[in-house]
Amino acid sequence: MRIVMKFGGTSMKDGNSILHCANLVKKFAENEIVVAVSAMAGVTDSLLQAAKKCYTEQSTGFIKMFIAELAKRHYDAVNTAVDESHRQRVIAHIDRLIDELEKVLLGISYLGELTKRSEDYILSFGERLSAPIFSAALLSIGVDSLALTGGDAGIVTDRNFGRAKPIPEVYTLIKSRLEPLLTIKHTVPVITGFIGATEGGSITTLGRGGSDLTATLIASAIDADEVWLWKEVDGVLTTDPKIVPEARVIPEISYQEAMELSHFGAKILHPRALEPVMLKRIPVRIKNTFNPEAPGTVISHSCESTKDIVKALSLVEKVAIVNISGAGFDFAEVMAEVFRRLANEGVNVIMLAQSSSELNLSIVVDESDVGRAMRPLKHMGNGTISVTKLEDVAVVSAVGAGMAGTPGVAGRIFSALGKNGVNVIMISQSCSEYNVSFAVSKADGKRAVKVLHDEFRLGDS
Ligand code: ADP
Ligand code: ASP
Ligand code: MG
Numbered sequence: 001m002r003i004v005m006k007f008g009g010t011s012m013k014d015g016n017s018i019l020h021c022a023n024l025v026k027k028f029a030e031n032e033i034v035v036a037v038s039a040m041a042g043v044t045d046s047l048l049q050a051a052k053k054c055y056t057e058q059s060t061g062f063i064k065m066f067i068a069e070l071a072k073r074h075y076d077a078v079n080t081a082v083d084e085s086h087r088q089r090v091i092a093h094i095d096r097l098i099d100e101l102e103k104v105l106l107g108i109s110y111l112g113e114l115t116k117r118s119e120d121y122i123l124s125f126g127e128r129l130s131a132p133i134f135s136a137a138l139l140s141i142g143v144d145s146l147a148l149t150g151g152d153a154g155i156v157t158d159r160n161f162g163r164a165k166p167i168p169e170v171y172t173l174i175k176s177r178l179e180p181l182l183t184i185k186h187t188v189p190v191i192t193g194f195i196g197a198t199e200g201g202s203i204t205t206l207g208r209g210g211s212d213l214t215a216t217l218i219a220s221a222i223d224a225d226e227v228w229l230w231k232e233v234d235g236v237l238t239t240d241p242k243i244v245p246e247a248r249v250i251p252e253i254s255y256q257e258a259m260e261l262s263h264f265g266a267k268i269l270h271p272r273a274l275e276p277v278m279l280k281r282i283p284v285r286i287k288n289t290f291n292p293e294a295p296g297t298v299i300s301h302s303c304e305s306t307k308d309i310v311k312a313l314s315l316v317e318k319v320a321i322v323n324i325s326g327a328g329f330d331f332a333e334v335m336a337e338v339f340r341r342l343a344n345e346g347v348n349v350i351m352l353a354q355s356s357s358e359l360n361l362s363i364v365v366d367e368s369d370v371g372r373a374m375r376p377l378k379h380m381g382n383g384t385i386s387v388t389k390l391e392d393v394a395v396v397s398a399v400g401a402g403m404a405g406t407p408g409v410a411g412r413i414f415s416a417l418g419k420n421g422v423n424v425i426m427i428s429q430s431c432s433e434y435n436v437s438f439a440v441s442k443a444d445g446k447r448a449v450k451v452l453h454d455e456f457r458l459g460d461s
Pocket of ligand 3: 212
């Protein structure tokens with residue numbers, strides 16, 4: 001079998017966990033395996049915070065401290081996960097990267113400028129530091145391996161820094177780089193998740209959580225039999241266990257359902273992760289690094305028909321609503337213009353609802369995109385169209401293929417919410433009927449999820 005395995009940040013907590021993950025790879029080493037890794041737990045967040053801090057205040061003292069802590073964390077991991085014969089080479093590699101990062105942070109701090117491009121560059125250090133350690137851990141336990149960056153592996157993207165999209169030729173490029181390593185060298189490539197490079201060689205990132213997408217892109221390019229995403233949960237659960245601890249594992253879920261869940265905020269999967277594997281019908285397993293015997297969840301084509309009405313619930317908390325209203329316009333024309341402008345700005349539209357008797361369009365966007373969404377819309381219709389925003393909003397989505405053709409599901413959802421005093425601000429359901437999504441105030445988001453988890457008895461086995 002040919003398997004692409006991805007190890008997420010929580011699976012890469014420290015040297016012991018990295019060694020544990022390397023041993024999981026070894027256990028399946030009779031297969032052809034490609035590994036994609038995330039940064040060590042919390043490292044991407046800390047790089048982002050450091051970049052922002054350097055941009056707002058000049059503090060060489062902070063940079064020194066940050067760099068020393070980051071270096072120590074990675075040295076410690078090397079000392080635990082890598083045997084002596086491979087240690088020196090990895091440490092030298094880490095030293096070069098740490099040195100480069102320090103210079104970049106100092107540059108940001110002196111210039112007082114942080115572009116999306118430099119932010120991606122800084123974030124890339126998380127995976128660039130972790131992949132060589134993982135690869136050396138494999139070598140230490142007798143599994144031949146080679147560490148590569150996303151760019152080295154052929155993950156070429158556009159220049160949409162922060163949320164870069166792979167170019168159409170990416171599959172051919174990846175195949176040409178990885179195939180010889182698997183079939184001629186018989187080695188396990190360990191690739192930095194989350195990051196790619198533009199055709200000119202600038203480092204890009206695929207959006208937070210993007211190492212899932214790295215894994216599925218590779219799987220599609222090399223025609224893998226399966227993708228295994230190793231995380232710290234037993235699979236895709238009926239909802240985020242951090243919101244509802246009784247959430248239950250879903251053994252099988254369709255691509256479409258899992259896509260709806262991830263699009264509507266379920267952190268378990270990057271929102272675009274299933275796109276590369278769907279056409280080729282490559283199954284994606286979610287497995288628990290710390291409970292590897294558990295069957296996990298398989299996301300595949302073959303479980304399209306399901307009896308579950310509502311199978312799972314997701315919650316996005318950091319969103320806002322942009323409202324566009326006015327009277328006496330051609331609705332289709334205004335819609336076309338609104339979405340053209342949003343697309344030009346690269347705004348991520350999460351959900352929308354409209355009434356067309358008079359123009360009234362509500363669009364849910366990421367909280368961080370509100371400014372970018374409002375700016376180009378402000379001057380539409382020479383000021384006769386009003387554009388307002390509503391912040392502190394959350395979107396809840398109920399997902400399940402069984403909703404299609406089952407009458408009364410929406411009624412059940414909204415009467416349960418009503419009985420529990422949750423006010424619904426906006427509702428959306430497309431004809432596919434794979435999901436019913438609605439917006440509530442942020443303060444009500446988690447409660448809405450709990451109410452529906454109980455209503456549809458999702459915690460019952
Ligand atoms: P990794 O870094 O390994 O990719 P993530 O942290 O990105 O892992 O994703 C796992 C997290 O996703 C879990 O800790 C859990 O809190 C969250 N999550 C959200 N929705 C779900 C869900 N439906 N099922 C399982 N986990 C979920
Ligand atoms: N390290 C990146 C992040 O924290 C990518 C990933 O973990 O998938 O978003
Ligand atoms: Mg993730």
